[in-house]
Amino acid sequence: MMIIGRRKALPVAIGLAVAGSLTLTACKGTRSDAVGEVPGSVQLIVPFAAGGGTDTFARVLAPPLGKALDGSPSIQVxxxxxGESITGTNQFVKQNPNDGSQFLVASATTTYQWLLDIPQVKYDFNTLKPLIVAGTGGVIYASKDSGINSVQDLKSPPKPLSYGGISATGLDLSTLLAFNLLKLHPKVTFGFEGRGPARLAMQRGETNIDYQTTSAYLTQVKPMVDKGQAVPLMSFGVLDDNGNVVRDPNFKDLPTVPEVYQMLYGKKPSGAAHDAYVAFLAAGFSFEKSVWATPETPEGVRQAVIGAVPTLKDDKKFEQQRKDSLGDYPLHSGPEVSKALKKALTVPDSVKKYVFDMLKNEYHTSVQ
Amino acid sequence: MLDAALNALAGFANPATLMMLAIGVAAGLAMGVLPGLGGTAAVGILLPFVITLDPSQSLPILIGAVAVVHHSDVITAILLRVPGSASAAVIMPDGNAMARRGQAARALSLCFVASMIGGALGAVGLTFSIPIAEPLVLAFGSPELFMLTILGISLAALLSKGNMLKGLVSAGLGLLIGMIGAAPAAAVYRFSFGADSLLDGVGLIPLALGLFGLAEIAHMVARKTAIAEKIDIGGGWLQGAREALREWKMMLRGVLVGMWAGVLPGLGATAGTYMAYGQAAATAKGKDRKAFGKGSPKGLVAAESAANSVEAGDLIPTLLFGIPGGAPAALLLGALLAYGIQPGPQMLTNHLDVMYTVVWSFAIASVVGSVVCFFLAKPLARLSFVPFQYLAPGLLLIMLVAAYAESGQFGAIVAMLVLGVMGYVMKEADFPRAPLLIGFILSVPMERYYFLTDSLYTTGEWIHRPFVIVMALILLAPLALKLFNAMRRRRSVDDAGSSVTDEREQVQESPQHVLVGASGGSSQRATGDVGGGVGAGWHATPTGGGSGDAELPDDAEEGGLAGSRWPLVFGVLVLGTFVVAFVLAQGYASRARLMPVFVTVLGIALTGLFVAREGRAVVKGDRRVLSWNLRVAQTGLAFGWLLLFVVLVFLLGFSVATLIYVPLFLIRVSRLSPLRTVAYTMVAVAVLAVAYLYGNIDLPGGILLPALPVLYG
Known part of the structure; x- marks a missing residue:
């Protein structure tokens, strides 16, 4: 049975607790972040649920990155x-870990929220520092039921087109901008839980046009295409060094969205609709996954992570895992990507306004 | 196919593979016992270690952990009335009622056997449903899912037996809380009041732990009693196992409901478990029916077999469509992707070995897990002899970690505390809490599938779909039966007239819920109570400061304040909440406004009715004046202690707060000896540090200190 001895014990325990916490506090002061060494324990903050694409990227990245860094720090996800990744990212910048103990792993959803000036966003990708960036791609395809057999049929679809989306301000925006550029006006239903359930809805015949990112397309849609249940139409394309949309190396046979425009309307796309598509393609696909540090993080720490990237690229297992989950797209880092990313994230106000107007007029979604 | 199955089984002859499975089972059971931590935590802890292994080694670990968390989560629910996971809240009333009758062993045994068989049958079902899963999932579109959520919410009425109006108010509150955060069908954040932590709404873990667990801790700390006073575990191990086997039909039904809930997207383990329990309660007859909520073996068996087969069902969409049904399955999916194993239809051709490794791991883990539980339960059952105030700080630590772990937001801890106060008030005022939980988990799916259905189909189209008609019949049949009975009674008994009038009154207030209510077949007694509650005063008898025990032996701890004026106060607060929410909802875009308006209008009507009845009873003098008495003050103090810890964590971070709070609590409240206090504190801090550094468990940092300051030494 427990013994009661309260009066004497209280001061003892409080003394102990205070002494303990003081010791711990004292230890805090001695940490050496000025030198710019990566701490022994690093957290990759993923503002998404476990098991999603960004989480998988972070989990695939963590072990080889730890190995590649000096002192082999333990890296945890x-x-x-x-809140469309706003919550976790806000928290990351608010905590402002400036010693390299935390890095942010963002996705296009995160950058879109910022680009669209969603009021809840408190982070700023103009000040955060990019360390590693990986791209992905995607394919727009139609179901057999839609009656569409080729891109040409899109001009006057045999049946009304119907698309299932998650939310107008999420990753669907790239697809909406593609539809907008191509002057397609499918009926769009928002509210799906994810791309997976939206794909099932298409299989059920509830919708008839859909998009999937590269890895999901290859594993889930390709079998449907092989069985004749789905018709691939176009890829989103990737950006070359000059910022032009070129064919996706994973889908060399598929035309890109701007190519389809040319096929349908006989001229190269230009104007606000095209600018908006390209702007959000860069942020949405070419630089889909990105690892960031706060600006106060010492230069040495940032360079250490950037310096680890060539080692990562040599790691066959990592490259295989990464390509399986994201598709075969390059992994960037260093100053050149920083510049390209900065350019991609600088969306002119006129383009933003165009997108806001489109969201408002076509999808009854006002952002502010 | 058989070859592949046997080959995969042969893999388990390898001691290394069995070892891996054992590690997974151990982690799963441990996380299951700890309140709020479950499959997600278990897989999360294991993932960094297993990602370096070969899939044939790592899958048994991960599946082993996922398969058994719902085996052990019942232990704390039955013994301590703190649910080990959200879905364990389902069996809590029945399991704990048995425990308080000295039959804890029987309850545990029933659950473990049901878990074992539920899990094993789930694995078998997994094998056989692979070929038919795709057409079945495709046959279940948005309209069917919408009807299913409605069917699920109708359980609220069933679970509020004898307390219909309070149950419906509670369900309305749950629906409203579920609407906090991002709206499913429009880009709008609702009721988040600018708080980042509310952008994604309130988490299921903080809700379930606050509502049930924290409320219980505060109650117990206030009373400073052992959990199960004058109770022993009993020797009903064999009896329970025999009873469970005798209920094999119920178990089978539980498995089917559970698998189905797992296969369908967006419902989750808790909803599946409630549905299995609900179907058992709805179809029970006579004496069996009365036992539900008071220690029904049928209820326990149905719920537990479902809770375990949900996890098996979850694996089907995860493996075949790459769509995880729940958080642990999502982690598993991530692990598979990291191995380069892409889930999808080609799993059946390219990775059949992986499929069968999963199936066998699940089946073996379910059996082994239950056996371990039997051994584990005896020592753990002694917990109920330990005075609660010794357990409280440890439980509190675990629950805070669990609440925080889900979202990594400090706000989750605050939400848990607020819901703890609410849970306590509801418990004391005899408001059933299960309907709130049901409303909460189905709120967003209901709204999502309503809008999807509305947009993708015309009304004529969806209402004629066969599964929709079937579910509508399930909803309406009990109502028809009830009406038939009522008419028959009206003919024979004159007196019945008044009761029927009461029903009509309710139909006008909320047609949907009365339909729903009746579907539960919640007998004449339910409506009778609502109608006659005012005069009947079934709790109105003035009983001294919270000793309603003698009056209600089965429900000793519940409803201590039911006969007082406190329910009126609570009702007025809830009414105010609904009104405020109604006003706020007017500012949202139309597709984010419809459901909140619907729910708040319904809530205002129901709560208004409740407040009117309670108010009338107070005016008539049927409610005793129970103002600031000792018990309320003590509970206030108990919540003050909980608040103190939250404040300390906010300021000093988790580990330093623990270092200060645990000794303070143990000495001031528990009156533990200094030596034991020091040992207790040291162990607590050490476990936290290990979990943080090596277990991938995130702890909240404070505004002054990080989570574990020593880290920077």
Whole structure:
């Protein structure tokens, strides 16, 4: 049975607790972040739920990155999901870990929220520092039921087109801008839980046009295409060094969205609709996954992570895992990507306004 | 196919593989026992270690962990009335009622056997449903899912037996809380009041732990009693196992409901478990029916077999469509992707070995897990002899970690505390809490599938779909039966007239919920109570400061304040909440406004009715004046202690707060000896540090200190 001895014990315990916490506090002051060494324990903050694309990227990245860094720090993935990744990212910048103990792993959803000036966003990709960037791609395809057999049929679809989306301000925006550029006006239903359920809805015949990112397309849609249940139409394309949309190396046979425009309307796309598509393609696909540090993070720490990237590229297992989950797209880092990314994230106000107007007029979604 | 199955089984002859499975089972059971931590935590802890292994080694670990968390989560629910996971809240009333009758062993045994068989049958079902899963999932479109959520919410009425109005108010509150955060069908954040932590709404873990667990801790700390006073575990191990086997039909039904809930997207383990329990309760007859909520073996068996087969069902969409049904399955999916194993239809051709490794791991883990539980339960059952105030700080630590772990937001801890106060008030005022949980988990799916259905189909189209008609009949049949009975009674008994009038009154207030209510077949007694509650005063008898025990032996701890004026106060607060929410909802875009308006209008009507009845009872003098008495003050103090910890964590981070709070609590409240206090504190801090450094468990940092300051030494 427990013994009661309260009066004497209280001061003892409080003394102990205070002494303990003081010791711990004292230790805090001695940490050496000025030198710019990567700490022994690093957290990759993923503002998405465990198991999603960004989480998988972070989890695939963590072990080889730890190995490639000096001192082999232990790298852990921490999920802080919610609110289209706004919640976790806000928290990351608010905590402002400036010693390299935390890095942010963002996705296009995160950058879109910022580009669209969603009021809840408190982070700024103009000040955060990019360390590693990986791209992905995607394919727009139609179901057999839609009656569409080739891109040409899109001009006057045999049946009304119907698309299932998650939310107008999420990753669907790239697809909406593609539809907008091509002057397609499918009926769009928002509210799906994810791309997976939206794909099932197409298989059920509830919708008839859909898009999937590269890895999901290859594993889930390709079998449908082989069985004649789905018709691939176009890829989103990738950006070359000059910022032109070129064919996706994973889908060399598929035309890109701007190519389809040319096929349908006989001229190269230009104007606000095209600018908006390209702007959001860069942020949405070419630089889909990105690892960031706060600006106060010492230069030495940032360079250490950037310096680890060539080692990562040599790691066959990592490259295989990465390509399986994202598709065969290059992994960038260093100053050149920083410049390209900066350019991609600088969307002119006129383009933003065009996108806001489109969201408002076509999808009854006002952002502010 | 058989070859592949046997080959995969042969893999388990390898001691290394069995070892891996054992590690997974151990982690799963441990996380299952700890309140709020479950499959996600178990897989999360294991993932960094297993990602370096070969899939044939790592899958048994991960599946082993996922398969058994719902085996052990019942232990704390039954013994301590703190649910080990959200879905364990389902069996809590029945399991704990048995425990308080000295039959804890029987309850545990029933659950473990049901878990074993539920899990094993789930694995078998997994094998056989692979070929038919795709057409079945495709046959279940948005309209069917919408009807299913409605069917699920109708359980609210069933779970509020004898307390219909309070149950419906509670369900409305749950629906409203579920609407906090991002709206499913429009780019709008609702009721988030600018708080980042509310952008994604309130988490299921903080909700379930706050509502049930924290409320219980505060209650117990206030009373400073052992959990199960004058109770022993009993020797019903064999009896329970025999009873469980005798209920094999119920178990089978539980498995089917559970698998189905797992296969369908967006419902989750808790909803599946409630549905299995609900179907058992709805179809029970006579004496069996009365036992539900008070220690029904049928209820326990149905719920537990479902809770375990949900996880098996979850694996089907995960493996075949790459769509994870729940958080642990999502992690598993991530692990598979990291191995370069892409889920999809080609799993059946390219990775059949992986499929069968999963199936066998699940089946073996389910059996082994249950056996371990039997051994584990005896020592763990002693927990109920330990005075609660010794357990409280440890439980509190675990629950805070669990609440935080889900989202990594400090706000989740605050939400848990607020819901703890609410849970306590509801418990004391005899408001059933299960309907709130049901409303909460189905709120967003209901809204999502309503809008999808509305947009993708015309009304004529969806209402004629066969599964929709079937579910509508399930909803309406009990109502028809009830009406038939009522008419028959009206003919025979004159007196019945008044009761029927009461029903009509309710139909006008909320047609949907009464339909729903009746579907539960919640007998005449339910409506009778609502109608006659005012005069009947079934709790109105003035009983001294919270000793309603003698009056209600089965439900000793519940409803201590039911006969007082506190329910009126609570009702007024809830009414105010609905009104405020209604006003706020007017500012949202139309596709984000419809459901909140619907729910708040319904809530205002129901709560208004409740407040009117309670108010009338107070005016008539049927409610005793129970103002600031000792018990309320003590509970206030208990919540003050909980608040203190939250404040300390906010300021000093988790580990330093623990270092200060645990000794303070143990000495001031528990009156533990200094030596034991020091040992307790040291162990607590050490476990936290290890979990943080090596277990991938995130702890909240404070505004002054990080989570574990020593890290920077």
């Amino acid at each position: 921490v999920n802080r999901e919610g």
